[in-house]
Amino acid sequence: MADEPNFIDLFALTKITPQSVVEKFGASINSSFFDASNILGGLKIKGLIDFTTIFGGQNSVTITDLGHKFMDEAASKVNLPLDHLDLAILVQLSGGKRSLNDLTTTLNILPRDLSLHLYKLMQQSYLSAEFRNGILNLMLSEKGFMQAKAGLPSPVPQSASQQPSAPSQATPPYMQPQPAPQAQPAPQNISAPINAQAQQQAQQHMANTQQQGNLDEMAQQLQQRSKSNRKEIGLAIAVIIILAVLLLYVFKLI
DSSP: OTTSOOHHHHHHHHTOOTTOBGGGHHHHTTOOHHHHHHHHHHHHHTTSEEEEEOTTSOEEEEEOHHHHHHHHHHHHTTTSOOOHHHHHHHHHHHTTOOSHHHHHHHHTOOHHHHHHHHHHHHHTTSEEEEEETTEEEEEEOHHHHHHHHHOSOOOOOOOGGGSOOOOOOOOOGGGSOOOOOOOOOOOOOTHHHHHHHHHHHHHHHHHHHHHHHHHHHHHHHHHHHHHHHHHHHHHHHHHHHHHHHHHHHHHHHO
């Protein structure tokens, strides 16, 4: 909105003093008389200032009630903590934005709201502003640049230590804490030796079982060997008998 006050108007209002006159206001904002007249003319159209002719033909500059209201509104927000819009402004400035028009176009926010946040950031030393030849330049401070990179600060939780403590009162003797009874020795764990003994018996049983299995296996091997020996002996006897029969048959033939 063309008639809505912006940060240029707010910053120019801060430069106006009771001694300000139109003819010398350019020196207050590092601008020429022509540029200063344009800025003052914008303030006049928006109803933020008024001109009064004084002795000598000069025109004094006075802030109207509407201008004071605008400045008071900006001052009321100075001590507020940083919010997301403040951080967005710092990020845009750290990215190279310098002019108010660039910020307004990029953020797409009402000029009045943007001016209030810029004033808060300036008062909290996150940025600085200056007029140069009728143009307002915005620059980040080191604090503002570091904050733009760090993001919003974490909220500080209210600790219990901040709460007011109740006044201490003398405790009557009958309400004083009695000494705690001495702790009885913990009962010994009887099940531990029993479990160890049972585990030892189980291991011994497993060892005996394994030995018994080995003995059975050896007995089976001996039985197999004895059977094979018997077979061999039987075969030898059969061979001897056959040979004896053949010899007898041969003797008979002779």
